[in-house]
Amino acid sequence: MLEDEFGREVSGVRVSLTDRCNFDCVYCHNEGLGDTRGPQDPQDDEMTADDVVRFLEVVDEFGVGKVKFTGGEPMLRQDLEEIVRRTPDSMEVSLTTNGTFLPGRAEGLVDAGLERVNVSQDAVDPDAFAEITNSGAYERVVDGVDAALDAGLAPVKLNMVVFEATAGYIPELVDRVAERDGLQLQLIEYMPEIAGNPEWAIDIERVHDWLAEQADRVEHRDMHDRKRYFVDGGMVEIVDPVGNAEFCANCHRVRVTHDGKLKGCLNRGDDHRSMGDMTKPEIRETFRETVANRVPYYGEYLVQDDDGEWVVNDAYLPAPAQD
Structure with missing residues (x-):
């Protein structure tokens, strides 16, 4: 298993299969890429199924044991089961x-090998849900959660x-969650550093x-x-990365953008590395480089100044231009 210079082994990958989505959530940061939502039809820059599988076969060589498929909305990919x-x-x-496509597909995904699912649900009031997601799909999401449970994906994480x-x-x-x-x-703590609107x-x-x-x-x-x-028998977990150096010190993931770039940190937009034509030698080299250059965001890339504010570590600032 590869590890970075901070001793963090990379045991998991998050693979964005598309930046398309049938929702338009007000807080979306699109896996750190920013607001790139556009047409819902398949796009030419998306990795093919062969590209995704080839990448997974390579990182499997390095002992990576977990993959989470994300988006956008990954279920807009009709080849997800494949x-x-x-x-x-x-x-x-x-x-x-977001769960809207789980009815009718959850069972097939389980048959294909899906083991766990997270479903986004930011409100229990349909009107509030519609305002947050810019969709009228609240009942469809509830049905999707039921479909996931019926397909044997428990525990389903909201x-x-x-x-x-x-x-x-x-x-x-x-x-x-206590009752069901x-x-x-x-x-999940809101992350204004990549989503904006700090207020x-x-x-x-x-x-x-x-x-x-x-x-x-x-x-x-x-x-x-x-x-x-x-x-009361229900389990609630808090993910609170903002200003949390310990959170970053325990990060063991590398991310893959929908268009075939590796990134070592969700919060950074300056560490993307293309895997080129997605040949196995290119993937191996890029994966090694990405892991070797991973840096904890809080506590290393950002450090606290005398006033307790997080500022970019001088070691990661661009070198001044030479005259």
Whole structure:
């Protein structure tokens, strides 16, 4: 297994299969690429199924044991089942989706080898959901969660991005996962550094404090310095990367953009490396380079100044131009 100079082994990859989406969520950062949403028809720059599988076969050589398929909305890929089926058997396969296409396809994805699914659900009120996602698909998402459970994908993890428009729905979602067998809740801190609109962010410690008061039990996960709260039998996990150096120090993932570029950090747009024509030698070389150059975002690429503000580490600033 490859590791970077900070001793972080790369054990998982996140592969964006498309930047297309049938939602237009107000907080979307499109896997760190910014707002690139466009036509929903297949695009020429998307990796083919052969490209994706070839990449996975290479990283499998390096002991990578997990792949999560993302987007955009990955289920807009009609060849998703083929990609899942052709993923190396040694890899755990998971999917992040808005859930609208799970009815009718969840069972086939399980048959192909899908093991876990995360479904985005940012509100339990249809009108609020429509405002956040710019879609009228609330009931379709609920049906998608049911389809995933029926297909045997439990536990299904509901993803909520926590910011001003969604925070008020946390108690209802906590109740939902407590009442429904097979559901878990993942609360994801809003990331203004890549999504913009910093005024939307809330103090995530308030959420931690509230959950601690409700919880019967609290667990700490070393990976990403995460906490899990168990409330009335339901499990709630908080992902809080903003300003969290320990989170970054425990990152073990490399990301792949829909157009075949490797990136070592979600937050950075200056570390993308093309895999060229996607031949196996090119993929091996680019993967090695990407891992070797991975840097923890908080605590290394960004460091705190005397006022406690996060600023770019001088070591990563471009060298001044020579006269």
